[in-house]
Amino acid sequence: MCSPQVEKIIRERLEKEGRPVFSRRNLLKLGGLSAAGLAAATLAPARRASAHGAAGVVDLSHVFGTAMPTYLLGEGPQREDFVTVENDGFYIQRWNYTEHAGTHVDAPGHFHTDGETIDNYAAELLYSPAVVIDISAKAEENPDATLDVADIEAWESANGEIPAGALVFMYSGWESRWDDAEAFRNADADGVMHFPGFSAEAAAFLLAERDIHGIGVDTLSLDNGPSATFDVHLSVLGAGKYGIEGVANLASIMDTPGALVIVGVPRWEEGSGGPCRLLALV
């Protein structure tokens, strides 16, 4: 698995330097860096960009791993060592996966042949005020619960109208099942999954009556588990908006008005969407 080029580079390095690689002592030889200086650099506390309008960063992303729950059974990502520090001097993995895994984006092109793919999707739409609507109480009673127009109205009664350019999240509490893929998929004997999602009417309301960038869920699909018609996918992506599935940690920004969310999705070429880092600035 080790590339001849890598071997050549590492061999040349070791020959030239005549040293074992990566020890702290060797780092200290570089450029007159003192031990005290390196310790200071290493231990310097993280500084937040608080002078720039945000006091902190909240991570809304799950680890993208091989054991994650997936919409399609058996479609978990695969990874293997490509090169390693021990054998090659540096470490790189090879990944093999389908685009809709983990915390990820659904681009309009996912359901719509004329829809934009994620490589060319407008970057300014990836920065949005967050709205988190809590349906965890009814989701606890009914796994097929939907975020309905009434839930939006209740949120607006308490918080004011959904702001322009919002990214509207459903918080169902489902993320607590993330580490148990079977419980997260929650399939019945017929293979039909049961988990919460947006209702078709709520999606239609947001598209027609509000100005949103997209919607997100803490489950495997914008539509609820038993949906076979994908009405929410069709309407939201058909309107040129995006969806985000597998969102984590929404409860931590639920009571933080003004949280701004960045959808850090690489520009996957002709991508129907794909894995992303979702970060909130609070």
Add this chain to the structure above:
Amino acid sequence: MCSPQVEKIIRERLEKEGRPVFSRRNLLKLGGLSAAGLAAATLAPARRASAHGAAGVVDLSHVFGTAMPTYLLGEGPQREDFVTVENDGFYIQRWNYTEHAGTHVDAPGHFHTDGETIDNYAAELLYSPAVVIDISAKAEENPDATLDVADIEAWESANGEIPAGALVFMYSGWESRWDDAEAFRNADADGVMHFPGFSAEAAAFLLAERDIHGIGVDTLSLDNGPSATFDVHLSVLGAGKYGIEGVANLASIMDTPGALVIVGVPRWEEGSGGPCRLLALV
């Protein structure tokens, strides 16, 4: 390539609805959405979160594609259709690639067995004031040019000290070669590449004398092309900081003091780094 599960889902949907999928007319049936409402939703201008401290978003990321230049020859990412709208009702690609391709992060674990991998790297370090140091004039004369301590001093003379928690970028102008992988790698007859990078001394200075989150380059490596010792990788990653390679569009924020950069890197499990979306808020 089409999963039996996908086929089943789509077949059931078509049977239930008795309709072709994805036409605009069908979207209008959903949830009482009027034609005018849908047009308004579709055509609503992008709203920027200008009330929240940023006037716009600048994309610092290249498209992650199969023809990109790569550090190791022949290591371009691969992709194929997994399912398509035409055949299956929705579109998903399958990707296969090694982690260090495109606009991507080098995590400490890339060169350091004890170094943090990207899945658990502190999210608050991914949000940083940007410093862009322009060495394009000397890079035009010498493809092996380095960003030196003198370049940092010159930048600070003009702009003040590098702010705490900065992400310090080298702008060499190399991105203009991105679409020509051979010119971007710029290998000589012996296979040695020639492109600009940080000098070991500049990296050591930033680590010891300034408080940075990481460094970034618009080339294939933090070290310059001919480096066989990876001194900059070793010191920066050894100090627990990160690097970003293959950055795009840096000239557009060079004269924008206070630009904040978000490193949108998915939490690749045990990742040595990996593809990211790099966005600047300006």
